[in-house]
Amino acid sequence: MRRPEWRAWCAAIIALLASMARAGDAVEPRDEWFIVSIAGSDCGWLHEQVRVEGERVVTLSHMQFTLGRAGASAVMEVGWDFEESPAGTPRVCSVRQRSGDARSSVRYRFGADQVEIEEQAGGRDVRRSMPLPPRPWLTPAEVERETQRARSGSAGQLAYRTIDPAAGLRIVDMTSTRESVAADGSSVWKTTNSALPIPSREELDGSGRVVRSVTPLPVGEMVARRSTERAARAAAKGGAQLDLIGRSVVEVGAAGERLPRASRAVMKVRSVQGAPPTLESSGAQVVSAVEDGAVEVSVDASRSSEATAAERKDMGLLRASVLIDCDEPVVRELASSILRAAGLSAESAEAARAEALRAGVFRFITNKSMATAFAGASEVVRTKSGDCSEHAVLLAALLRAQGIRARVASGMVYADHFAGGDHVFVWHMWTQAMLGGRWHDLDATLDSRAFHPGHLLLATSVQDDAQLDADFSAIVAVMGNVKIEVLRVD
Numbered sequence: 001m002r003r004p005e006w007r008a009w010c011a012a013i014i015a016l017l018a019s020m021a022r023a024g025d026a027v028e029p030r031d032e033w034f035i036v037s038i039a040g041s042d043c044g045w046l047h048e049q050v051r052v053e054g055e056r057v058v059t060l061s062h063m064q065f066t067l068g069r070a071g072a073s074a075v076m077e078v079g080w081d082f083e084e085s086p087a088g089t090p091r092v093c094s095v096r097q098r099s100g101d102a103r104s105s106v107r108y109r110f111g112a113d114q115v116e117i118e119e120q121a122g123g124r125d126v127r128r129s130m131p132l133p134p135r136p137w138l139t140p141a142e143v144e145r146e147t148q149r150a151r152s153g154s155a156g157q158l159a160y161r162t163i164d165p166a167a168g169l170r171i172v173d174m175t176s177t178r179e180s181v182a183a184d185g186s187s188v189w190k191t192t193n194s195a196l197p198i199p200s201r202e203e204l205d206g207s208g209r210v211v212r213s214v215t216p217l218p219v220g221e222m223v224a225r226r227s228t229e230r231a232a233r234a235a236a237k238g239g240a241q242l243d244l245i246g247r248s249v250v251e252v253g254a255a256g257e258r259l260p261r262a263s264r265a266v267m268k269v270r271s272v273q274g275a276p277p278t279l280e281s282s283g284a285q286v287v288s289a290v291e292d293g294a295v296e297v298s299v300d301a302s303r304s305s306e307a308t309a310a311e312r313k314d315m316g317l318l319r320a321s322v323l324i325d326c327d328e329p330v331v332r333e334l335a336s337s338i339l340r341a342a343g344l345s346a347e348s349a350e351a352a353r354a355e356a357l358r359a360g361v362f363r364f365i366t367n368k369s370m371a372t373a374f375a376g377a378s379e380v381v382r383t384k385s386g387d388c389s390e391h392a393v394l395l396a397a398l399l400r401a402q403g404i405r406a407r408v409a410s411g412m413v414y415a416d417h418f419a420g421g422d423h424v425f426v427w428h429m430w431t432q433a434m435l436g437g438r439w440h441d442l443d444a445t446l447d448s449r450a451f452h453p454g455h456l457l458l459a460t461s462v463q464d465d466a467q468l469d470a471d472f473s474a475i476v477a478v479m480g481n482v483k484i485e486v487l488r489v490d
Contacts, residue, residue, distance in 0.1 A: 028050065028052065029050060029051060029052055030048070030049065030050050031047075031048075031049045032047070032048045032049075032209075032226060033045060033046070033047050033048075033226070033227050033228060033229045033231075033232040034046040034047075034048075034213075034224040034225060034226055034227060034232060035224070035225050035227045035231060035232050035235040036063070036065055036222065036223070036224050036235070037221075037222070037223045037225075037235070038217065038219070038220055038221070038222045038223075039217075039219055039220025039221065039247070040220065040221075042235035042236075043065045043066055043067060043235070043236065044063060044064050044065025044066065044235065044236045045063065045064055045065075045227075045232035045233060045235055045236050046061070046062075046063045046224055046232075047060070047061070047062045047063070047229070047232070048060065048061055048062075050141070050144065052086075055085060055086060056083055056084075056085075056091075057083070057084050057085070057086055057141045058081055058082065058083050059081065059082045059084075059139075059140035059141055059144070060079070060080070060081040060082075061079065061080055061081075061140075061165075061166075062077075062078075062079035062080075063077070063078055063079070064076070064077040064236050065077075065236060066236055066237060074099065075098065075236075076098065076099055077096075077097065077098040078095070078096070078097045078098075078166050079095070079096050079097075080093060080094060080095040080096070080165040080166055081093070081094055082139065082140045082141075082165060084139045084140070084141055088138075088139050088141060088142045089110075090110040090139050091109075091110055092107065092108065092109055092110070093107070093108040093110075093165050093169075094106070094107045094108075095107075095108075095165055095166060097166075102121070102375055102379075103121070104119070104120060104121035104322065105119070105120045105121075106118070106119050106120075106168075108165075108169060110132065111132070112132075113131065113132050114129050114130070114131060114132060115129060115130050115131070115132055115133075115169065116129050117129060117130060119322045120322070121322040121323065121376060124322055124325055124328070124376065124378070126320070126321065126322050130169075133163055133169055133171050134171075136161065137161045137162050137163055137171060138160050138161065138162045139162070139163075140162070140165075142162075143160065143162050143174075146158060146160055147176070148208060150176070151176075151178075151187070151189070151204065151208045152208050156177065156178040157175070157176065157177045157178070158174075158175070158176045159173070159174070159175045159176075160173075160174055161173050161174070162174060164195065167195070170195065172193055172194050172195045173193075173194035174191065174192070174193055174194075175191070175192045176189050176190070176191045176202075177189065177190050177191075179201075184206050185205075185206030185207075186203070186204060186205050186206050187203075187204050188201060188202070188203055188204070189201070189202045189204065190202075198215055198216065198217065199215075200213050200214065200215045201213070201214045201215075202214075209226075210226065211225065211226045212224070212225045212226070213225075217479075217480070218248070218272065218273070218478075218479060218480035218481030219247045219248055219479065219480040220247075246419035246420070247480055248427065248479045248480035249418060249419055249421050249424040249425065249426050250412070250424060250425040250482055250483065250484050251421055251422075251423060251424050252414070252423055252424065252425060252484050252485070252486050253423050253486075254423055255423075255485075255486040255489070256414050256423050256425075256454065256486050256489075257416070257423060258489045259414045259452060259453055259454030259486070259489060260414060260416075260452050260454055261452070262301075262452065262453050262454075262489045262490060263300065263301050263302065263453065263490055264298070264299065264300045264301070264453055264488075264489075264490040265298075265299050265453035265454065265486065265488060265489045265490070266296065266297070266298050266299075266486075266487045266488040267296070267297045267299070267456070267484055267485060267486050267487060268290065268294050268295070268296055268297075268484070268485040268487055269294060269295050269296075269297055269456065269482055269483070269484050269485075270292075270293060270294035270295070270482065270483050270485075271293075271478075271481050271482060271483075272480075272481045272482065272483060273481060274481070275293075276289070276293050276294055276295050277295060277478050277481075277482055278478075279295055279297060279456065279457065279458060280457050280458065280459065280460065281305065282305050282409075282432070282439055282457060282460060283303070283304060283305055283409070283432050283439045283440060283441040283457065284299050284300055284301055284302075284303045284304070284440075284441045284451060284453070284455070284457075285297060285298070285299050285303075285441075285455070285456070285457045286298045286299075286300075286303070296487075297456060299453035299454075299455060299456075300453065301441075301449070301450075301451045301452050301453050304435070304438040304439055304440045305438060305439045306437065306438055306439075307405075307434050307437050307438060307439055311405070311434065312405075312434070312437060314405070314462070316462045317400070317405035317406060317407060317434065317462060318400050318403065318405055319400075320397075320400070321462075321463060322376060323375075323376040323377065323393055323463055324376070324377055324393055324396050324397045324400060324406075324408075324463050325376050325377050325378045325397060326377065326396075326397040326398070326399075326400035326401040327401070328377070328378040328381075328397075330378050330381045330382065331377050331378055331381060331394075331397050331398065331401055332401045334360075334364065334381055334398065335357060335398040335401040335402055338356055338357055338360030338364070338398070339353060339356055339357070339402075341360070342356040342359075342360070344356055346402060346403075350404055350433075350435045350436065351435050351436075351440075353402055353404070354399060354404060354433045354435055354440070354442060355442070355450055357395060357398045357399060357402070358395055358431070358442040358443070358444050358450055359444075360398075361391055361394050361395045361398065361444035362391070362444050362445065362446065362447060364381075364384060364394075365380065365384055365385065365386055365390060365391060365394070365444075366384050366385075367383070367384055367385035367386075368386075368387065368445075375389075375390050375393070376393065377393050377394045377396070377397030377398075378397075380393065380394045381394070388428050388429045388430065388445050389429050391429075391430075391431075391443075391444035391445050392408045392409070392429040392430050392431045392444065393408060393463065394444070395431040395442060395444045396408055396431050396463065399431070399433050404433055404434065404435070405433070405434035406431060406432065406433050406434070407431070407432050407460050407461060407462050407463065408429060408430070408431055408432075408460070408461050408463050409429065409430050409431065409432050409441065409457055409459070409460050409461075410427075410428070410429050410457075410458055410459050410460075410461070411427075411428060411429075411455060411456045411457040411458040411459070412425040412426060412427055412428055412455070412456040412458070412484075413425065413426060413428035413430075413443075413454055413455050413456075414454030414455075425454075425456065425484055427479070428445075428455070430442065430443040430444070430445070430451075430455070431443070431444065432460060441455065441457075443455070453489070456484070458478060
């Protein structure tokens with residue numbers, strides 16, 4: 001049985017909660033707590049705070065939730081605080097994350113045109129820099145000022161561009177539109193986020209404060225409702241029984257039974273609600289539209305796709321990161337030992353080395369456990385434990401250690417049995433390697449072969465920081481919202 005990719009759910013929820021957090025009040029000291037529920041089950045909390053300390057304005061957003069994970073459960077936590085001047089000049093942003101027992105932190109120091117970055121995860125420190133996100137964009141305090149100004153006046157819409165601290169300072173476009181106003185001054189607003197395809201509905205009291213925010217996820221509504229700190233913290237304990245992975249499996253019937261042993265397959269994928277799903281053509285997968293609003297997906301295990309000119313030059317596909325720490329001695333030594341055992345060397349053909357490393361990762365991770373939330377490659381080398389996430393990250397690190405460009409892929413995979421269901425697609429992660437200028441899919445959770453056509457690719461990521469990757473957040477629109485029909489298996 002293949003292991004599902006649970007981390008993508010967490011990335012999506014954090015991004016959605018972050019969009020809720022932006023609908024704040026004016027820049028004055030405040031301290032607010034919200035209970036977060038999904039599908040009617042309280043599972044977490046959201047805490048917002050603004051502090052004005054002389055020449056420092058600090059905006060804080062901190063969230064925690066507990067989710068079931070195919071019979072287990074894990075606590076996810078992310079918090080950030082953003083310091084700026086009263087005039088809106090960004091100074092420092094600190095982001096902290098916890099996924100089970102794994103912790104990471106990132107500190108951004110803003111300069112005139114550069115951002116200095118300090119990352120920590122799994123005992124590893126990485127320092128790097130990036131260009132300052134191109135202005136204009138609003139800082140968190142500026143967002144609060146503009147939001148309050150729009151919502152207390154006659155304007156019925158507010159549009160602005162800001163950065164998402166929890167997603168590597170990604171630029172996002174936000175739009176809020178007033179839908180109704182009651183006699184007591186309370187109102188309802190619809191807010192959209194360019195990074196996510198699902199709008200939120202925000203209910204405000206007469207003073208313009210958010211009392212409730214609702215986002216219609218495919219697996220059930222996610223609601224943030226204003227509360228006391230005590231009640232909000234207690235709510236975080238209730239999510240252990242909320243198994244989003246189990247709720248989002250897709251049954252395909254006995255037609256899928258041959259997929260793990262086949263060479264090619266064609267499937268029709270449609271959304272239960274809304275627009276047709278957005279799937280990526282890459283590696284073994286080719287996607288085309290069909291007339292009835294679905295998409296047709298052809299997966300050929302022997303197929304590869306041509307890398308773009310930018311991808312061929314992208315040093316991020318070779319560079320070490322906090323999670324894909326390919327420069328760690330233990331990672332490099334593991335890569336060399338796997339190749340030696342296979343009778344290969346660093347001079348052997350790329351394709352042969354890549355397959356030897358893939359098979360080596362399968363054998364090396366002896367504790368195929370769901371208990372690890374998301375570990376870096378060097379940690380996996382030490383523990384020999386993990387699920388599909390750890391297999392994918394370790395293989396990507398070993399490939400990069402051998403000078404082979406690599407990234408991780410997230411999507412779904414066929415399983416004969418999972419979470420009480422038979423013949424289902426479940427969430428999964430694997431690796432793509434650039435071999436001869438083309439992307440090849442490699443699944444290190446497989447024993448006897450590199451890949452099979454029972455995979456559906458949704459997103460790929462360089463995985464270049466310690467944060468929950470923004471590249472995976474948009475797949476929340478697909479989770480629990482697709483039907484898969486297996487048309488042909490060869």
